[in-house]
Amino acid sequence: MEESSVRAWSDVDTVENDVEAISLASLDINSGVDIPKEDTHGVYIPPELMEKIVCYFDGQTLLKFKQISKTCVDIANNALRYNKLWKKFCLGEIPKKYLIDLFTKQCDKKIPFESLLEIHYEKAYKKWVQWQNPVFKLTYIGQHNFLGLNGVVKLVCHELDVMIVFPNFMYSFTITKNQISGKYYVISGYTEDCKTDELVVLNPRPVMRHAESRANDVFITCHEKHSNMCPLHDSVFEIHDGNMREHYTGRLVDVDMNLYTNVCCWVRETWYEWHSNIDSNVIMGHLCPHLSFILFTSVVHGLIISRNQTNSILIHGIFKDTCIIAHSWLKKKYSGASAIYMYTNILFVGTLNGYLLAYRLHCMDDLIHLKDKNILIEAKLNMGQINMFDIIDFDDVKVLVVASTNSVLWIKID
Numbered sequence: 329m330e331e332s333s334v335r336a337w338s339d340v341d342t343v344e345n346d347v348e349a350i351s352l353a354s355l356d357i358n359s360g361v362d363i364p365k366e367d368t369h370g371v372y373i374p375p376e377l378m379e380k381i382v383c384y385f386d387g388q389t390l391l392k393f394k395q396i397s398k399t400c401v402d403i404a405n406n407a408l409r410y411n412k413l414w415k416k417f418c419l420g421e422i423p424k425k426y427l428i429d430l431f432t433k434q435c436d437k438k439i440p441f442e443s444l445l446e447i448h449y450e451k452a453y454k455k456w457v458q459w460q461n462p463v464f465k466l467t468y469i470g471q472h473n474f475l476g477l478n479g480v481v482k483l484v485c486h487e488l489d490v491m492i493v494f495p496n497f498m499y500s501f502t503i504t505k506n507q508i509s510g511k512y513y514v515i516s517g518y519t520e521d522c523k524t525d526e527l528v529v530l531n532p533r534p535v536m537r538h539a540e541s542r543a544n545d546v547f548i549t550c551h552e553k554h555s556n557m558c559p560l561h562d563s564v565f566e567i568h569d570g571n572m573r574e575h576y577t578g579r580l581v582d583v584d585m586n587l588y589t590n591v592c593c594w595v596r597e598t599w600y601e602w603h604s605n606i607d608s609n610v611i612m613g614h615l616c617p618h619l620s621f622i623l624f625t626s627v628v629h630g631l632i633i634s635r636n637q638t639n640s641i642l643i644h645g646i647f648k649d650t651c652i653i654a655h656s657w658l659k660k661k662y663s664g665a666s667a668i669y670m671y672t673n674i675l676f677v678g679t680l681n682g683y684l685l686a687y688r689l690h691c692m693d694d695l696i697h698l699k700d701k702n703i704l705i706e707a708k709l710n711m712g713q714i715n716m717f718d719i720i721d722f723d724d725v726k727v728l729v730v731a732s733t734n735s736v737l738w739i740k741i742d
Contacts, residue, residue: 678714
């Protein structure tokens with residue numbers, strides 16, 4: 329049993345030491361054997377006392393405890409009903425940036441941290457446990473090929489939908505489940521035009537009450553030639569005019585923002601700036617000549633990852649004004665990285681010759697120096713160079729959406 333579970337017994341004054349030892353032996357959470365409510369070979373513990381003990385468990389111990397028997401399920405559910413255990417588990421066991429990742433994908437609308445309910449924390453914790461599996465099983469559930477549209481330039485996932493953006497056009501697709509077979513498949517949705525000087529991103533703003541607001545739109549656009557207008561607000565007057573504004577040059581290559589951190593970041597070819605809406609006076613920038621080919625931007629993870637002309641990887645710390653270069657980031661057989669996506673503590677990498685890789689990250693060094701022992705996925709996809717990723721992690725399904733120049737592939741992860 330986990331250390332926190334054992335510690336719980338020592339903290340309950342009403343249970344004698346000899347009773348603790350006997351009862352712990354009878355509640356082996358690693359066994360799948362169903363035990364009766366009353367163990368004639370041990371000591372019977374009243375359910376109300378067991379509920380108090382359950383409150384000292386960590387999250388994974390509680391989940392294992394619920395697998396023992398129906399009685400244990402009832403005890404755990406009663407403890408959960410009257411105590412905010414899922415919130416405690418999430419805040420105590422999941423790093424905040426990974427928790428924000430989970431909430432961003434799980435919540436069907438952007439809910440402020442202070443308004444999140446126990447059901448949100450429960451879903452996030454169970455998803456976190458699923459993503460910590462040591463091995464992933466991949467199932468191909470759909471693929472679409474696009475010709476004559478000058479290549480995919482952006483993927484934007486929202487709930488079970490994905491918007492596939494081309495230079496002048498956007499296609500919508502949805503993941504749906506066959507209720508009879510239980511299998512997932514992809515169906516096409518609506519299409520719409522877009523302009524070549526717009527960067528389409530997911531709308532992270534909360535729903536506004538006034539009818540004139542565009543905050544009800546699922547997707548919004550950031551204009552390449554405009555000032556860095558804040559995409560977290562509905563007002564056109566929220567303009568970020570940093571002190572280094574006169575130094576930046578080049579086209580807009582990426583924008584990222586997150587409501588839970590209240591931060592947005594604009595990336596141009598030679599410079600990026602980030603703005604905090606918590607402290608409106610905080611606007612910082614970073615000059616770098618290697619920002620024209622962006623692979624990944626995340627204000628939640630505090631990272632911008634780019635590639636230079638020699639295919640070396642550059643890892644920029646958004647809030648630390650740092651830049652680290654990794655010359656031999658991947659093995660030669662992978663030819664070089666062409667797409668990167670980070671979700672919780674998992675790094676997804678697409679390569680120039682079509683490999684899909686996934687690594688478990690335990691620290692920053694695992695990102696800078698990729699290690700074979702951390703590999704979760706190594707699969708050769710039949711779609712050529714992989715250009716970008718996004719994740720669908722909503723309800724009971726986890727899907728990795730992978731794009732090459734003219735193809736998009738949906739891969740279910742179990």
